[in-house]
Amino acid sequence: MAESLAAFVIAAFALTGSPGPATLGLSAAGAAFGLRRSLALMSGIIVGVLIVFAAAAAGLTGLILAQPLLGPIVKALSVAYMLWLAWTIASAPPLSDGASATAPSFWGGMVLGVGNPKAYAAMAALSSGFVLSADGGTDAAAKAAVLLAVMIAVDVAWLLAGSALARVMRNPGWSRAINILFALALLVSVAAGLM
Numbered sequence: 001m002a003e004s005l006a007a008f009v010i011a012a013f014a015l016t017g018s019p020g021p022a023t024l025g026l027s028a029a030g031a032a033f034g035l036r037r038s039l040a041l042m043s044g045i046i047v048g049v050l051i052v053f054a055a056a057a058a059g060l061t062g063l064i065l066a067q068p069l070l071g072p073i074v075k076a077l078s079v080a081y082m083l084w085l086a087w088t089i090a091s092a093p094p095l096s097d098g099a100s101a102t103a104p105s106f107w108g109g110m111v112l113g114v115g116n117p118k119a120y121a122a123m124a125a126l127s128s129g130f131v132l133s134a135d136g137g138t139d140a141a142a143k144a145a146v147l148l149a150v151m152i153a154v155d156v157a158w159l160l161a162g163s164a165l166a167r168v169m170r171n172p173g174w175s176r177a178i179n180i181l182f183a184l185a186l187l188v189s190v191a192a193g194l195m
Contacts, residue, residue, distance in 0.1 A: 005132055007130060008143065008146060011130070012126060012146065012150040013150055013153075013154065015125065015126060016049070016150060016151050017150075017154040017157070017158075019185075021112060021116050022045045022049070022119070023155070024158075024182065024185050025041070025045075025082070025085050025089070025186055026038065026042055026155055026159050027159065027161050027162035028089040029041050030163040031165040031178055031182060032088075032089050032162075032182070033092065033104075034166055035159060035160065035166075038103060038159055038162070038163070039159075040103070040105055041103065041104040041105065041106070041108060041109040044105065044108060044109020044110040044113065045109040045112055046109075046113065046151050047113065048109065048111065048112060048114040048119070049114075049119050050147070050148065051110075052114060052120055053123040053143070053144060057143070079115070081108060082115070082186065083187075085108065085186065086184075086186045086187050087183070088102075089186065091179070126143065126147065127140070130143070
């Protein structure tokens with residue numbers, strides 16, 4: 001089982017750490033709003049992805065997305081939120097002026113985690129592609145615990161990467177350019193996830 005655990009950890013880092021709507025949104029929020037004001041978004045993303053993992057482990061992901069009405073509604077809501085997040089990031093004022101701007105919330109992060117098309121594919125692969133225990137319940141719990149630890153590490157790294165730009169973000173010109181660049185990267189990742 002140690003080999004399965006190591007393989008699961010590597011896959012979890014690769015699947016949750018690669019650039020996508022959640023990671024880029026988190027990094028962009030860190031750059032636009034700072035580390036502390038982006039922690040609620042990070043927490044929401046993690047909870048949302050864990051919900052997707054639980055649905056995948058229970059076999060519900062395929063059922064949800066296969067529904068003629070429910071699948072498109074989930075996708076439309078997630079796209080709408082990601083468009084709003086891209087706009088919020090692109091239009092965020094420089095950090096020195098940004099204290100009055102509303103940072104993305106826990107609930108917005110949860111919508112981003114649940115509505116992220118990349119999360120469904122990644123969580124389905126992680127829930128079905130590895131065996132950490134012969135007992136189904138123990139297997140799912142172990143995977144969820146490891147996944148939580150990996151997501152915290154990955155999301156903190158993306159948040160810190162974005163937050164590292166905070167000093168540059170105090171310059172209005174650089175702030176606008178970087179926010180627009182992050183917003184465009186987020187839109188590109190959304191478009192790629194929908195294809």
